[in-house]
Amino acid sequence: MRGRATLLACALWLTVTRVQAQKSDVLVILEDQQLKSTHSIFFGHLRQLGYQLDYRSADDKKLQLRDWDSWLYDKVICFAAAVPEFGGAADAQALLEFVDSGRDLLLATDSSASDELRELTAGVGVDLEPQGRAVIDHFSYALQSLTVDHTVVSGQAALAASAVLGGPIEAPVLFRGIGASVAPESELVLKVLTAGSTAISAVPGKPLTEAPTLAGNETTLTAAIQTRNNARVTVCGSIDLFSNEFFRWSPVVVTPGQRVGQSGNRAFATQLAEWTLQDRGRLRVSKVRHVLAGTSETPQRYRIRDQVDFSVDIHEWRKGSWQPFKADDVQLEFVMLHPYLRVNLAHNNKGTFSTRLSVPDVYGVFKFVLNYQRPGYSHLFVSEQAPVRPFKHDEYERFIPAAFPYYASTFSMMGGFFALTLLFLYHKRPLP
The missing domain is CATH 2.60.40.1930 (Macroglobulin (MG2) domain)
Known part of the structure; x- marks a missing residue:
């Protein structure tokens, strides 16, 4: 009886260990701790999936990703922008090594992205626009936005990203932040969310004196990267995209005349996070x-x-x-x-x-x-x-049809030689 109880306890321990092993701790690096409350719906969804979230400030002097050769986390979420440099042992190079080891990273930033973050995004093939620029669309923007510079725009989910998002997102996805460019020849970077055809990348509130470097659908709002070692990285140019405000934005009125009950940000953000954290695909x-x-x-x-x-x-x-x-x-x-x-x-x-x-x-x-x-x-x-x-010597056919001409030539030569021999031995020329 005691043996059965021991076996049952061991089986239960193995089961619990296996379940816990499926979900790992997620390091959440925040520029401002208020993001925990302003983005609580998004983080709550991750907890419902079974993840344990470890919140750290971006400038935390004790911030580290690994202890010697052992990585402390398998996944990192970073919501930061104007951070000149990360605290502790975390920096752009450390995060790139984190990805190179086969682990996952979800990064969201905005128009004030620092050089440290630009180095990080460039390392995965996504080039952010210069600091201070934002995506502006004077023809397709959220009418309820209190800003007059039309920086709350509606993004378009790419058709090629259906595997990332789990299906089409019908409602408009609201975006306020910085655009990025992706090299056309890149094989690993996938555009998940792009700007509309009338969008531009410019400095809000300033007149446009020259052609923008990015415009229309070439402006990448969110990019997903699947590396060759199956690590996943997502770069989003808007921290607000994951906020409670944008999740609850209702009704959504986007000119010209498009009216939707609620934004598609919640579906987009949660599906994107699930893909990045290896919960799908x-x-x-x-x-x-x-x-x-x-x-x-x-x-x-x-x-x-x-x-x-x-x-x-x-x-x-x-x-x-x-x-x-x-x-x-x-x-x-x-x-x-x-x-x-x-x-x-x-x-x-x-x-x-x-x-x-x-x-x-x-x-x-x-x-x-x-x-x-x-x-x-x-x-x-x-x-x-x-x-x-190849075939062994005794596995070939006895007679190969393709060799019949050669068989015929061999036997004809033998017959000719035999006839010539008879003629030479038994034929006598008549005497003169």
């Missing part, structure tokens, strides 16, 4: 299998022209559990220096992707390679070595 691979067709055998090496069945299980972390991943664009390559085969994998709606392929008529050391990279999803890379051998 995270994929895992398991049960990679390749066998001879019709068998359950995985040989040490395949033979040319063999039929091979390949399958793999892919699941997505969604709504607190691993669920079958569904996609029609997962591909498998059979590679030796370069792909000899590239085929689509079909799924059974239960997370299993499979295909049957024919080994090419080339022998050598091949690899099954699955390299899945899609915006908003963690990168998957699977590589399984599969040597391919």
Whole structure:
């Protein structure tokens, strides 16, 4: 009886430990501690997801991200702007090393962003506009805003960011802050929220004497970065976007004549945070299998022209559990220096992707390679070595149809030689 109680206690401890391991402490760096109350809805949503929030001031002299070689946090949220430098051992370089280690960062700033924050955003491929500039739109702005410079604008969620946001955001997303630019050739940075076609980046209250450096949809308001080591970084040019004020902004009236019951900021901000903190769009691979067709055998090496069945299980972390991943664009390559085969994998709606392929008529050391990279999803890379051998001497066909001309030439030569021999031995020329 005592043994059963011990086993039950151990099982309960393991279960609790496993659940706790799924959610880690989040370091929240705030420029002003009042943000805890002005942004309480956003932080409350994170606590509902199970995260433990550790609030620290940006200038805290004891602020640190790691203790020697051990990182103290897996995720960081930073709401700061005019901070000349972070306190303690935290700075732009330390946060970039934090991301390089595979951890996640959510950064929000505004028009007064300091050089320290600009160095940080530039390190992940997002260039903020010069200090003091803001996104202004004189044609599409919130009419209820008390400001006359039209800096509370309506952003447009990018269609390519549906995987990040979990779906389209129908209501306008209000934004007040600084714009940014993203290099067109960047493969890792995804524009999540952009300005409208009539927006510009300029200094509020000052006449525009020259063409703005950023205008229209080229003005990035929020960018998401998925690094090659599957770390996630989100850069937003507006701290107010996450505030209770913008969450509750109702009714939203955006010229010309668009009227919506409530802003889409709450849905946008919470979905964006869930993606950044790896609560959505995270994929895992398991049960990679390749066998001879019709068998359950995985040989040490395949033979040319063999039929091979390949399958793999892919699941997505969604709504607190691993669920079958569904996609029609997962591909498998059979590679030796370069792909000899590239085929689509079909799924059974239960997370299993499979295909049957024919080994090419080339022998050598091949690899099954699955390299899945899609915006908003963690990168998957699977590589399984599969040597391919030629036929053995007793595995070839007795007579190969393609060699019939050679067979005929051989036997014709033998017949001709035999006829010539008979002619030479038994044919006598008549005497003169």
